[in-house]
Amino acid sequence: xxxxxxxxxxxxxxxxxxxxxxxxxxxxxxxxxxxxxxxxxxxxxxxxxxxxxxxxxxxxxxxxxxxxxxxxxxxxxxxxxxxxxxxxxxxxxxxxxxxxxxxxxxxxxxxxxxxxxxxxxxxxxxxxxxxxxxxxxxxxxxxxxxxxxxxxxxxxxxxxxxxxxxxxxxxxxxxxxxxxxxxxxxxxxxxxxxxxxxxxxxxxxxxxxxxxxxxxxxxxxxxxxxxxxxxxxxxxxxxxxxxxxxxxxxxxxxxxxxxxxxxxxxxxxxxxxxxxxxxxxxxxxxxxxxxxxxxxxxxxxxxxxxxxxxxxxxxxxxxxxxxxxxxxxxxxxxxxxxxxxxxxxxxxxxxxxxxxxxxxxxxxxxxxxxxxxxxxxxxxxxxxxxxxxxxxxxxxxxxxxxxxxxxxxxxxxxxxxxxxxxxxxxxxxxxxxxxxxxxxxxxxxxxxxxxxxxxxxxxxxxxxxxxxxxxxxxxxxxxxxxxxxxxxxxxxxxxxxxxxxxxxxxxxxxxxxxxxxxxxxxxxxxxxxxxxxxxxxxxxxxxxxxxxxxxxxxxxxxxxxxxxxxxxxxxxxxxxxxxxxxxxxxxxxxxxxxxxxxxxxxxxxxxxx
Amino acid sequence: xxxxxxxxxxxxxxxxxxxxxxxxxxxxxxxxxxxxxxxxxxxxxxxxxxxxxxxxxxxxxxxxxxxxxxxxxxxxxxxxxxxxxxxxxxxxxxxxxxxxxxxxxxxxxxxxxxxxxxxxxxxxxxxxxxxxxxxxxxxxxxxxxxxxxxxxxxxxxxxxxxxxxxxxxxxxxxxxxxxxxxxxxxxxxxxxxxxxxxxxxxxxxxxxxxxxxxxxxxxxxxxxxxxxxxxxxxxxxxxxxxxxxxxxxxxxxxxxxxxxxxxxxxxxxxxxxxxxxxxxxxxxxxxxxxxxxxx
Numbered sequence: 001x002x003x004x005x006x007x008x009x010x011x012x013x014x015x016x017x018x019x020x021x022x023x024x025x026x027x028x029x030x031x032x033x034x035x036x037x038x039x040x041x042x043x044x045x046x047x048x049x050x051x052x053x054x055x056x057x058x059x060x061x062x063x064x065x066x067x068x069x070x071x072x073x074x075x076x077x078x079x080x081x082x083x084x085x086x087x088x089x090x091x092x093x094x095x096x097x098x099x100x101x102x103x104x105x106x107x108x109x110x111x112x113x114x115x116x117x118x119x120x121x122x123x124x125x126x127x128x129x130x131x132x133x134x135x136x137x138x139x140x141x142x143x144x145x146x147x148x149x150x151x152x153x154x155x156x157x158x159x160x161x162x163x164x165x166x167x168x169x170x171x172x173x174x175x176x177x178x179x180x181x182x183x184x185x186x187x188x189x190x191x192x193x194x195x196x197x198x199x200x201x202x203x204x205x206x207x208x209x210x211x212x213x214x215x216x217x218x219x220x221x222x223x224x225x226x227x228x229x230x231x232x233x234x235x236x237x238x239x240x241x242x243x244x245x246x247x248x249x250x251x252x253x254x255x256x257x258x259x260x261x262x263x264x265x266x267x268x269x270x271x272x273x274x275x276x277x278x279x280x281x282x283x284x285x286x287x288x289x290x291x292x293x294x295x296x297x298x299x300x301x302x303x304x305x306x307x308x309x310x311x312x313x314x315x316x317x318x319x320x321x322x323x324x325x326x327x328x329x330x331x332x333x334x335x336x337x338x339x340x341x342x343x344x345x346x347x348x349x350x351x352x353x354x355x356x357x358x359x360x361x362x363x364x365x366x367x368x369x370x371x372x373x374x375x376x377x378x379x380x381x382x383x384x385x386x387x388x389x390x391x392x393x394x395x396x397x398x399x400x401x402x403x404x405x406x407x408x409x410x411x412x413x414x415x416x417x418x419x420x421x422x423x424x425x426x427x428x429x430x431x432x433x434x435x436x437x438x439x440x441x442x443x444x445x446x447x448x449x450x451x452x453x454x455x456x457x458x459x460x461x462x463x464x465x466x467x468x469x470x471x472x473x474x475x476x477x478x479x480x481x482x483x484x485x486x487x488x489x490x491x492x493x494x495x496x497x498x499x500x501x502x503x504x505x506x507x508x509x510x511x512x513x514x515x516x517x518x519x520x521x522x523x524x525x526x527x528x529x530x531x532x533x534x535x536x537x538x539x540x541x542x543x544x545x546x547x548x549x550x551x552x553x554x555x556x557x558x559x560x561x562x563x564x565x566x567x568x569x570x571x572x573x574x575x576x577x578x579x580x581x582x583x584x585x586x587x588x589x590x591x592x593x594x595x596x597x598x599x600x601x602x603x604x605x606x607x608x609x
Numbered sequence: 610x611x612x613x614x615x616x617x618x619x620x621x622x623x624x625x626x627x628x629x630x631x632x633x634x635x636x637x638x639x640x641x642x643x644x645x646x647x648x649x650x651x652x653x654x655x656x657x658x659x660x661x662x663x664x665x666x667x668x669x670x671x672x673x674x675x676x677x678x679x680x681x682x683x684x685x686x687x688x689x690x691x692x693x694x695x696x697x698x699x700x701x702x703x704x705x706x707x708x709x710x711x712x713x714x715x716x717x718x719x720x721x722x723x724x725x726x727x728x729x730x731x732x733x734x735x736x737x738x739x740x741x742x743x744x745x746x747x748x749x750x751x752x753x754x755x756x757x758x759x760x761x762x763x764x765x766x767x768x769x770x771x772x773x774x775x776x777x778x779x780x781x782x783x784x785x786x787x788x789x790x791x792x793x794x795x796x797x798x799x800x801x802x803x804x805x806x807x808x809x810x811x812x813x814x815x816x817x818x819x820x821x822x823x824x825x826x827x828x829x830x831x832x833x834x835x836x837x838x839x840x841x842x843x844x845x846x847x848x849x850x851x852x853x854x855x856x857x858x859x860x861x862x863x864x865x866x867x868x869x870x871x872x873x874x875x876x877x878x879x880x881x882x883x884x885x886x887x888x889x890x891x892x893x894x895x896x897x898x899x900x901x902x903x904x
Contacts, residue, residue, distance in 0.1 A: 414802050415802075416798060416801055416802060436801075436804040436805075436806070437804040439804065440802060440803050440804030441804075443802075444802060444803070445798070445799060445802045447795040447798070447799065448795075449795060452794040452795045452796065453794075453795035453796050453799055454796055455796045455813075455814055455817070455818070456818065457817035457818055458813075458817070466800070466803060466805075466813070467803040467804070470803050470804050470805050470809065471803070471804055513799070516799065516803075517799075520803070
């Protein structure tokens with residue numbers, strides 16, 4: 001085997017924070033060969049992005065890096081001074097970032113930004129040659145009309161196109177290594193698939209080494225030959241992707257894989273379960289950092305775990321041999337709450353014959369977009385003639401990409417937006433005729449971002465109690481108790497009542513948001529991407545919670561998501577939305593097995609990969 | 610069902626504001642200076658060594674105690690009418706603080722109402738109020754104040770009214786933007802979905818979250834009001850003699866610049882110190898009240 005393009009030994013990063021040094025990366029080692037893709041996968045805070053930034057020393061100011069060896073193309077770069085490093089950045093190694101909307105400078109043309117790097121690193125290059133190369137690379141990255149694009153500004157391009165431009169820009173100097181930090185996370189499923197295809201193709205043609213940073217195990221499975229699973233600043237398991245994903249060795253990897261909903265698993269099963277939160281990594285962490293959440297852990301785990309070999313060339317850091325983990329690892333599904341199975345929704349036939357709880361008919365929402373001061377106003381139809389029904393106690397999954405109008409439809413169902421045409425009835429009552437209190441008792445929302453859905457200046461207790469105060473439910477002195485009981489039911493201990501949202505993790509905040517939605521006893525809950533902002537293990541906790549509550553309280557969900565696997569996991573029926581139109585509605589099993597509409601087929605194919 | 614363990618607070622919760630403020634150097638220094646002005650100003654009737662209005666031709670234009678021929682009987686010397694300078698400075702501080710806080714409060718009330726209504730209602734209401742703000746910004750406020758005072762006569766009430774009615778623009782602009790941002794957040798949407806009335810949303814969801822913005826602008830505008838009131842007095846409009854305002858003291862000192870430059874220097878220094886303290890507190894409040902807020 002030839003020398004690897006990138007070889008890293010014992011990389012460490014420490015962040016100075018107000019409460020002390022945080023060991024974000026604690027001794028990471030890996031190597032990437034030519035033409036190979038190595039994926040670093042992990043949840044937020046696992047240190048994967050810090051690792052990527054540390055390679056070219058692009059860390060934030062409060063970070064300190066130390067590294068045993070760091071060789072790029074056989075040259076040791078671990079101790080290079082800043083000017084020498086600058087020559088390497090964007091030259092021998094280039095980066096592609098997550099957010100294509102902010103990674104391009106809005107006041108420079110595409111051409112200026114693409115040639116900037118090349119002209120900096122090789123000032124003798126004639127501008128015409130640089131422009132020529134930019135056009136070639138744009139064409140190669142699947143950007144149509146490349147000559148015209150050079151003169152365009154970023155705002156004239158879509159997100160997918162911008163990410164293609166970003167990749168083309170990264171390739172301008174002919175780097176040997178491409179570091180891609182969540183390059184498809186901000187993109188829609190269908191665009192995501194195209195970008196991955198593009199990266200794969202470029203890699204083959206240019207013999208690129210790619211370091212692929214992601215939180216998405218499904219992407220790793222499709223894209224990377226080898227994978228390193230990061231937890232608490234270390235690679236806890238690494239090896240060929242197939243071996244790691246099909247037969248994980250480390251207890252964390254096993255749990256994580258069981259947590260991810262998949263398009264292949266049977267519908268309605270309970271997701272795997274990973275309790276607790278990752279460690280904080282202040283002070284000097286000793287021993288296996290996963291032991292607090294691990295059910296195979298014993299006293300011996302308090303010492304630093306050894307590196308073990310497992311079948312198929314997989315290495316993992318754990319004191320237990322594979323046989324022991326497999327035997328002692330109990331059932332990874334969390335037990336369903338007692339009594340839930342018995343009430344797990346009415347039988348299908350019965351539910352289907354019952355009058356629908358939610359009926360939306362012919363909903364059309366049009367926005368008037370104001371032009372400038374003297375410009376003419378234009379209109380935008382966000383939702384066109386959408387009709388759907390949900391029987392009581394059922395879950396309808398609404399699927400669509402960004403801008404498809406699914407959130408607008410959600411606001412109409414919540415009564416927060418008045419449609420230009422059409423009518424929504426909940427339990428036989430027209431939403432338009434209800435006053436705000438009656439409407440609030442019928443339907444409640446759970447939003448996507450738990451960081452903006454809770455008022456930062458109110459305690460958890462006040463937040464959950466507020467709907468009861470507004471609606472005048474229960475006696476005044478009982479309300480705090482009702483709120484506390486609902487919080488407990490959503491899996492949060494009582495002593496959190498006095499805490500403020502900043503003191504809670506994302507998953508805990510989402511539990512508060514769910515408790516607030518359910519405390520007034522609505523029959524319909526609109527969940528708008530309730531797990532999209534959460535990590536896989538937290539997502540599984542929230543999905544299991546939503547599933548349990550739905551069964552035990554007999555709730556009806558309108559469940560909106562761009563993630564097909566999540567929708568498939570939870571929904572009885574599925575509606576697919578595309579450019580404001582509901583293109584297909586039907587039984588969940590049937591739609592995933594035999595999609596009728598071309599767009600649905602495209603979505604499912606993109607998600608399967 | 611899981612019981613997630615409690616995590617240690619990473620950011621201080623809102624009730625940790627005091628602790629953070631006391632660790633902020635700018636806040637501590639500004640607050641102490643401001644406090645000294647408040648105590649000396651409002652305690653002037655009891656703390657001042659002399660009657661600020663008592664004139665004496667025998668002791669005109671005495672220099673401060675540290676200058677040659679100065680004496681500790683009149684620590685900062687006397688003015689051209691023989692009135693004790695320190696006593697006049699202390700009484701002047703009271704007038705400055707009253708004008709500053711009343712004018713900033715009035716401006717704050719006007720600006721906050723306009724800004725919150727514009728940001729919350731959006732659409733046509735917003736456009737109308739934005740036009741009003743633009744119109745106000747196009748007016749030269751000091752000239753308007755001069756004209757009004759010329760017509761309406763002088764006195765502390767008129768000065769407060771004039772300044773209050775011309776200094777509200779920054780409140781309106783800042784709070785409108787803040788409410789536009791906060792009003793878009795999911796917790797406001799969640800409150801609407803819970804059946805909350807507009808009044809309840811403004812009081813319970815918006816108000817606590819814009820309080821920080823209000824206080825920051827308030828401290829800055831209070832400083833501006835002190836400067837404007839002093840300028841008006843200096844120009845002879847506004848509060849009239851023999852009231853011991855700093856502006857009047859400096860205007861008077863101008864005539865004796867060659868004989869006794871302390872007359873203008875000390876009042877000017879006091880003015881600078883007060884405004885600086887107000888701005889320090891304002892800057893510190895911004896740091897302390899909105900740490901890493903996701904806005």
